[in-house]
Amino acid sequence: MSLARVRMVLWGLVVIVGIAATLFTVFQQSQPKKPQAVQFGGDFTMQRANGGEFTQADFVGRPTMLFFGYTFCPDVCPTTLYESTTWRSELGLTGNDVQIVFISVDPERDTPELLATYLTSFGDDLIGLTGTREQVDHVKKTFGIFAESVESEGASEYLVNHTATLFLLDKKGDLFGTIGFGENKDSAIAKLKRLTESNG
Numbered sequence: 001m002s003l004a005r006v007r008m009v010l011w012g013l014v015v016i017v018g019i020a021a022t023l024f025t026v027f028q029q030s031q032p033k034k035p036q037a038v039q040f041g042g043d044f045t046m047q048r049a050n051g052g053e054f055t056q057a058d059f060v061g062r063p064t065m066l067f068f069g070y071t072f073c074p075d076v077c078p079t080t081l082y083e084s085t086t087w088r089s090e091l092g093l094t095g096n097d098v099q100i101v102f103i104s105v106d107p108e109r110d111t112p113e114l115l116a117t118y119l120t121s122f123g124d125d126l127i128g129l130t131g132t133r134e135q136v137d138h139v140k141k142t143f144g145i146f147a148e149s150v151e152s153e154g155a156s157e158y159l160v161n162h163t164a165t166l167f168l169l170d171k172k173g174d175l176f177g178t179i180g181f182g183e184n185k186d187s188a189i190a191k192l193k194r195l196t197e198s199n200g
Contacts, residue, residue: 069105
């Protein structure tokens with residue numbers, strides 16, 4: 001075979017490989033991409049209000065509605081806890097379907113006993129977590145939560161400004177979505193429904 005013919009064959013192969021690579025790339029780009037799970041949280045240990053410990057591993061197994069707050073909170077916390085249990089009830093769900101976890105950012109006042117009593121006002125299956133100041137600071141950092149004590153003029157107790165987002169975790173413990181404070185009820189329920197349906 002002449003040198004010119006060899007060159008033609010080689011160039012032909014180069015063109016074929018190039019076309020194949022282009023088609024493969026186009027095919028890959030046209031395929032729907034699965035949403036990537038978002039790692040949320042990390043290693044931590046907190047004390048359950050009703051006794052025992054709670055760690056990141058306890059988020060695995062069933063979906064979770066997670067909220068950070070404190071028992072002396074005048075509005076945001078009780079509203080969010082009430083709405084969470086109401087939305088869950090309206091979908092015919094229980095704590096076996098979606099657990100509600102409330103982590104205190106005010107360990108100086110939120111003892112396990114006080115937290116347990118506080119949560120009974122919203123249901124008998126809510127999970128309350130507290131701990132030492134070091135444990136709370138660690139879990140705040142782990143989840144990227146803001147919380148800061150502030151003195152309120154004329155008030156006998158200090159208040160705590162804190163992240164007011166309700167976090168939705170799937171049964172693997174990954175972040176599925178969020179519900180903002182004051183979000184429309186229909187929107188919130190729709191998100192909770194998607195969470196449970198995708199984790200059935």
